[in-house]
Amino acid sequence: MIKDLNAHLEFFEELGVDGVRREAEWRSRTQPASGAHDQHVPLFTSSAQALKAIREDLGDCTRCKLHTLGRRQIVYGVGNPNADLMFVGEAPGADEDIQGEPFVGRAGQLLTKIIEAIGLTRADVYIANVIKCRPPGNRNPEPDEVEQCEPFLFRQIDTIKPKVIVALGKFAAQSLLRTNDPITRLRGREFKYRDAILMPTYHPAYLLRTPSAKREVWEDMKRVRAILAGDDD
Ligand code: URA
Numbered sequence: 294m295i296k297d298l299n300a301h302l303e304f305f306e307e308l309g310v311d312g313v314r315r316e317a318e319w320r321s322r323t324q325p326a327s328g329a330h331d332q333h334v335p336l337f338t339s340s341a342q343a344l345k346a347i348r349e350d351l352g353d354c355t356r357c358k359l360h361t362l363g364r365r366q367i368v369y370g371v372g373n374p375n376a377d378l379m380f381v382g383e384a385p386g387a388d389e390d391i392q393g394e395p396f397v398g399r400a401g402q403l404l405t406k407i408i409e410a411i412g413l414t415r416a417d418v419y420i421a422n423v424i425k426c427r428p429p430g431n432r433n434p435e436p437d438e439v440e441q442c443e444p445f446l447f448r449q450i451d452t453i454k455p456k457v458i459v460a461l462g463k464f465a466a467q468s469l470l471r472t473n474d475p476i477t478r479l480r481g482r483e484f485k486y487r488d489a490i491l492m493p494t495y496h497p498a499y500l501l502r503t504p505s506a507k508r509e510v511w512e513d514m515k516r517v518r519a520i521l522a523g524d525d526d
Contacts (some may be wrong), residue, residue, distance in 0.1 A: 340374035343452040347445060351425070356441040359426035366393045370421035370449055377521050378418045379455035379489075380404065381446065382496065383464040384434050390427035395420045400498040404461070407497065407510065411518040419453050421446060423468050439468055450487050457517050458489045462496025480513060490520060 348369050354360060368385035371394050380396070388398030396404045405415055424434045424442040434442075450458065460466040463476035469491060470484060479493040494513040495506050 340452050340454075344370070344374050344449060347448045347452065351445055354425070357426075357438040359424070359428060359438055362429045364426040365390045367425045368393055368395050368422065368427070369425060370419060371395060372415060372419035373417055374419070374453060376417065376419040376453055377456045378413065378517065379450065379453055379458045380408075380418060380420045380461055381458060381465045381469065382420070382422045382461045384422050384424045384431075385427045386431055387427065395422050396497070399501060400496065403497040403500055407514060410511070411514050411521075419449075419455065421449055423465050433464060434468075443468075447487070450489070455489050457520050458486060458491045459513070459517060460491055460493045462499060465496075466493035480509065483516075492517060 351367060351369065354367055364385075368389045372379075382396060385395060386398055386400070388401070389395055395401070404420070408415055408418055423446060424438050425445065426438075426442075428434055428438070458469075460469050460479075463479075466476055466479045467473060469486065470479065470493070472479070476493060476495065480495060482493070484491040484493075492513055494510050495503075500507050500510060
């Protein structure tokens with residue numbers, strides 16, 4: 294319902310409507326001259342606009358040392374600004390650094406299959422990482438890098454307001470949940486997290502090395518599907 298309304302408002306926005314009001318006099322208002330839009334305070338801000346504003350705040354980020362360590366571009370996040378389901382990985386790898394989109398390499402292709410296995414597409418969900426720049430040699434992100442970058446992920450989460458966040462792998466799960474518990478203890482459990490349910494599962498790169506673990510990820514994804522369908526007891 295809310296989603297329909299959002300889609301509706303976004304459609305109107307694309308048509309150039311800059312707000313809606315219920316008062317009768319507003320319906321007979323005169324059109325602003327072209328170029329005068331900036332003088333109007335928008336009456337609603339879509340998630341898409343809010344995500345764009347967060348990206349603009351990031352700018353050509355130099356907040357941590359990764360910008361000096363060979364990153365080609367910031368890998369912000371991709372997908373549906375109103376997604377019910379969000380995936381959070383660790384950090385961009387080489388392919389993502391080149392293409393500017395999270396999870397586009399081999400692990401990403403497996404993630405796409407995982408998403409499709411529960412009847413969704415990449416365009417239905419939102420995909421991001423704990424940090425937005427590639428660490429050199431694919432090393433783990435360092436605490437100072439996470440500290441600088443994480444607030445932007447939090448803003449993305451709070452804008453999208455997903456019902457379920459799947460933390461992909463040990464690093465994302467531990468860093469979002471502020472725990473050192475091993476992924477083997479975290480996966481299969483559900484955590485309350487920023488108005489969402491956070492479910493840790495194995496990273497697709499781990500599944501490429503350990504295909505037998507796909508069975509557990511499939512169990513996790515069936516649970517995700519059930520929660521999204523409102524069958525969450
Ligand atoms: N691994 C991640 O954690 N994130 C990506 O975007 C790609 C690989």
